[in-house]
Amino acid sequence: ITGPRSPDQVYSEGQPYSFFLTKVHGIQNQYNQVLAMDIKDILSPIMGTLQASCQFNYMFEIPWLMKQYPEQFRSKPLLLVHGFTAGNKTALEIEATKYSNIKFCQARLEMIYGTHHTKMMMLLYEEGMRVVIHTSNLVERDWYQKTQGMWISPLFPKLKKEENKSNFSRGDSPTNFKKDLLDYIGSYKAYQLKDWQQNIADHDMSSAKVVIIGSSPGRHMAENKHKFGHMRLRKVLNTHGPPKDFVKSWPVIGQYSSIGSLGATKDAWLATEFLQSLATVEGSSCVPLASINLKLIFPTKDNVRCSLEGYPAGASIPYSINVAKKQTYLTSYFHHWISKGRGRSRAMPHIKSYCRPSPSSQEVAWFLVTSANLSKAAWGALEKKGSQLMIRSYELGVLFLPKFFGSKKTIPVSSDINDTDKLLLPYDLPLKPYQKEDRPWIWDIAYKELPDCNGNMWCPS
Numbered sequence: 001i002t003g004p005r006s007p008d009q010v011y012s013e014g015q016p017y018s019f020f021l022t023k024v025h026g027i028q029n030q031y032n033q034v035l036a037m038d039i040k041d042i043l044s045p046i047m048g049t050l051q052a053s054c055q056f057n058y059m060f061e062i063p064w065l066m067k068q069y070p071e072q073f074r075s076k077p078l079l080l081v082h083g084f085t086a087g088n089k090t091a092l093e094i095e096a097t098k099y100s101n102i103k104f105c106q107a108r109l110e111m112i113y114g115t116h117h118t119k120m121m122m123l124l125y126e127e128g129m130r131v132v133i134h135t136s137n138l139v140e141r142d143w144y145q146k147t148q149g150m151w152i153s154p155l156f157p158k159l160k161k162e163e164n165k166s167n168f169s170r171g172d173s174p175t176n177f178k179k180d181l182l183d184y185i186g187s188y189k190a191y192q193l194k195d196w197q198q199n200i201a202d203h204d205m206s207s208a209k210v211v212i213i214g215s216s217p218g219r220h221m222a223e224n225k226h227k228f229g230h231m232r233l234r235k236v237l238n239t240h241g242p243p244k245d246f247v248k249s250w251p252v253i254g255q256y257s258s259i260g261s262l263g264a265t266k267d268a269w270l271a272t273e274f275l276q277s278l279a280t281v282e283g284s285s286c287v288p289l290a291s292i293n294l295k296l297i298f299p300t301k302d303n304v305r306c307s308l309e310g311y312p313a314g315a316s317i318p319y320s321i322n323v324a325k326k327q328t329y330l331t332s333y334f335h336h337w338i339s340k341g342r343g344r345s346r347a348m349p350h351i352k353s354y355c356r357p358s359p360s361s362q363e364v365a366w367f368l369v370t371s372a373n374l375s376k377a378a379w380g381a382l383e384k385k386g387s388q389l390m391i392r393s394y395e396l397g398v399l400f401l402p403k404f405f406g407s408k409k410t411i412p413v414s415s416d417i418n419d420t421d422k423l424l425l426p427y428d429l430p431l432k433p434y435q436k437e438d439r440p441w442i443w444d445i446a447y448k449e450l451p452d453c454n455g456n457m458w459c460p461s
């Protein structure tokens with residue numbers, strides 16, 4: 001059926017994967033009517049009768065955020081979890097002064113250059129509780145003309161009254177969703193999160209089909225070495241990943257909106273430590289890496305110039321020239337951002353996603369949507385002869401694995417938005433490699449040769 005749908009209809013059409021993109025202003029209707037949600041849809045009373053909410057994020061525009069809640073929910077308790085310090089923290093608190101229902105939790109960031117990237121909504125309703133793990137900042141620009149991703153949980157019912165509700169394992173799923181979410185939130189060691197830890201414990205999350213992949217700042221060693229970051233992904237794929245021989249020739253795709261300093265050569269981190277984790281298969285993570293085809297999707301300067309936002313889209317794709325010039329080896333891995341299947345070739349990616357597609361592009365061995373960009377800060381870097389994983393930032397994502405969606409070895413993928421019983425990727429397959437004249441978007445150099453779609457040049461000061 002074509003035509004506008006209510007949020008609950010969009011939600012049920014998106015099952016069982018429950019992976020949606022944000023609605024985009026200025027594209028054809030059909031690409032916003034199926035498998036797409038706006039923040040107002042997520043917060044709609046149709047999704048639940050809100051009692052309280054908690055928003056983990058990086059950037060906040062509080063007056064705009066309050067307007068996204070239905071009027072009758074704007075006075076409900078709202079906890080904002082951020083990573084700001086000093087002046088930025090004060091500015092945020094001042095912006096919230098007039099909203100007496102808003103409280104703050106400042107996430108500890110003891111590792112320099114770390115940020116609180118995690119984007120998650122916890123929504124407590126009269127009817128139960130819902131969790132949304134996504135990629136959009138709580139600012140208007142992030143929900144207007146970008147490609148963003150989200151996983152929306154089922155409505156988790158409240159657990160029946162029982163004395164042993166204190167043991168957190170009750171009401172967990174085959175993917176350990178509840179325990180892993182509690183472990184992640186526990187890593188903040190913040191008293192302001194105690195009530196929300198209890199809310200999670202009080203709900204039956206047995207219907208969650210995704211696996212939590214989080215990052216928390218610190219040096220993780222011994223039994224904690226596989227708790228977060230790319231070592232967490234390695235551990236999960238080692239346990240639940242595809243059979244080795246089945247995916248031998250399958251590539252791995254990374255897609256993100258920013259790139260950190262990855263070292264002077266591909267062997268410094270990208271094609272060794274990081275690829276080792278992405279390429280991990282069931283039962284063994286020692287795969288001959290030279291045989292694995294790593295493909296990276298990153299917008300070209302022309303993708304940005306011709307985007308709906310024009311060059312200003314690049315203000316959210318912070319790849320700096322000082323980092324780029326040290327790692328020109330990356331260009332050979334790069335592919336264009338093309339999303340004709342989702343009507344989003346001109347909606348620049350702020351989503352971050354990783355997957356392992358079949359050569360035919362008909363299926364994936366796994367799919368991950370996350371806040372984590374291509375950086376050591378987000379994924380971690382092994383130290384001390386691989387005995388510890390050093391992570392700088394908070395990140396959160398969810399991993400889709402075939403076995404938890406009832407299929408043997410793979411998850412079927414479609415490029416047709418009417419095929420809603422399959423997983424729809426945010427971009428087109430097969431990918432288009434950079435040609436010789438293609439350049440990655442770099443945000444801190446000028447572009448004065450060709451104007452963008454609004455007739456403007458890009459002259460960063």
Ligand SMILES: O=C(O)c1c[nH]c2c(-c3ccccc3)cccc2c1=O
Nearest residue numbers: 058116117135136137315316317318
């Ligand atoms: O978590 C996120 O989503 C984001 C995190 N950092 C961003 C930056 C930035 C770049 C260098 C230093 C500090 C901030 C700039 C523009 C967008 C983002 C962004 O979107």
